Amino acid sequence: MSVSSSSTNSSRTLKIGIVGFGPFGQFLAKTLIKQGHPIRATSRTDYSQLCVHLGITLFRDMDSFLESDNDVILLCTSILSLSEVVRAMPFHCLKRPTLFVDVLSVKEHPRDVLLQVLPEESDVLCTHPMFGPESGKDGWKDLTFVYDRVRIRDEATCSSFLHIFESEGCKMLQMSCEEHDKLAARSQFLTHTVGRILSEMEINSTSIDTKNFQKLVQLKESTVRDSFDLFSGLFIHNKFAKQELKNLELALDKVKQKLLERMNEELDLSVSNH
């Protein structure tokens, strides 16, 4: 893992094709457009009006999208649909070696899928921008961008792509996909799990909230704004998540045991005092 402040001034304009034009793809596109990169998109949902508005060329079929000669293909699908979407791509339509970049919140899974499915001459950069439409709405300065240069031969294109995030002031963090998933299972997945548990309990503000309880209510609310598909993806496609779920269960059990032991001690004490 290393924090790079990259001295490459690779500000080459890149033709970027976005696959999956949902909220996260749109969010990234706005900054890419601002930086002057020509954007093309394809999505199962019809975003034609939005694309006209943003000046993006929208392709409704994947053949013509791949034929449109992109320097970078940015995969903005959900975790759960990545494999299906990539496996369905007609790669023979690609005109030349292309850099494929994913932005998922798990990293080993897209790495494995891309290495398995993409043409051998395609480069692979696995990334996780640790921000989104909410946290990144006032710019990306100091927000963390994790990446792993999984298979890079065309250094210039890869540098130019990374420069997009560097030039916005992101904290650039190079880290292996495995290391990312290990840390993310303990942080992001665990946080989502606690939020989902609190949502299952239907906690709500009371007239006697403590400050810390208010934080839990906020966590619950922010967790359920994300889809259950995202949460499932964090679990299913991060091999470290199952262990963290077990750790959470074990920790709850341990806390419960400690409470019961203390309660029994108190009972014994109270019996011996009367």
Add this chain to the structure above:
Amino acid sequence: MSVSSSSTNSSRTLKIGIVGFGPFGQFLAKTLIKQGHPIRATSRTDYSQLCVHLGITLFRDMDSFLESDNDVILLCTSILSLSEVVRAMPFHCLKRPTLFVDVLSVKEHPRDVLLQVLPEESDVLCTHPMFGPESGKDGWKDLTFVYDRVRIRDEATCSSFLHIFESEGCKMLQMSCEEHDKLAARSQFLTHTVGRILSEMEINSTSIDTKNFQKLVQLKESTVRDSFDLFSGLFIHNKFAKQELKNLELALDKVKQKLLERMNEELDLSVSNH
């Protein structure tokens, strides 16, 4: 439950005796002294130097403390020691009917102990200042003060005591002990439990923390600053806490089941696609 803005201007000076002069008793004492109330204290730990410094009369034995003619006796023991401390008090030393006030984070337990053990002529006010040395360090304005007038005959003394908190700008919340405990089990106890679980898991900041994960790390750190005795007290002496612990276990189990179901659906899908 009702929020009172009390129009009584009862700013009578009260002789207040504090039982248990730990951090919370000391914290309250500073504001009582600032308001001009003469303070006496008794504690198992020797705080004589601190008391000299604050201008507080310290009694090392309970007999002379009770004989010192207090208008109010403020019980600032821990939840777990309240019963033992109160049952050991030589009430025959009291010179006249006295208002007993507790400040514990559970309310039915002190209510029951005080009604059972105190002389019938003593008044009982059960309170929970929802703040402490940390949250109340810059004043008590808008901080919540919960109280239940459990057995009040001497209205003047009770009003004067409540006025201490009203005049500091506290949000005064009259609520039955039972209602308090019901809400607190879902807010304060649950929050402590989540904090203890995260502490048991030994979570720590990572290089790729999300904002919500940082909140959980802060929650963990703030929870373990409180004693395990406090946490045990919230559990053992709040009859609603056991159910909330069960609810937490059930919710975790439900979230796990949903994840496993979704994982099996994905596996089925993936098998049928290949």
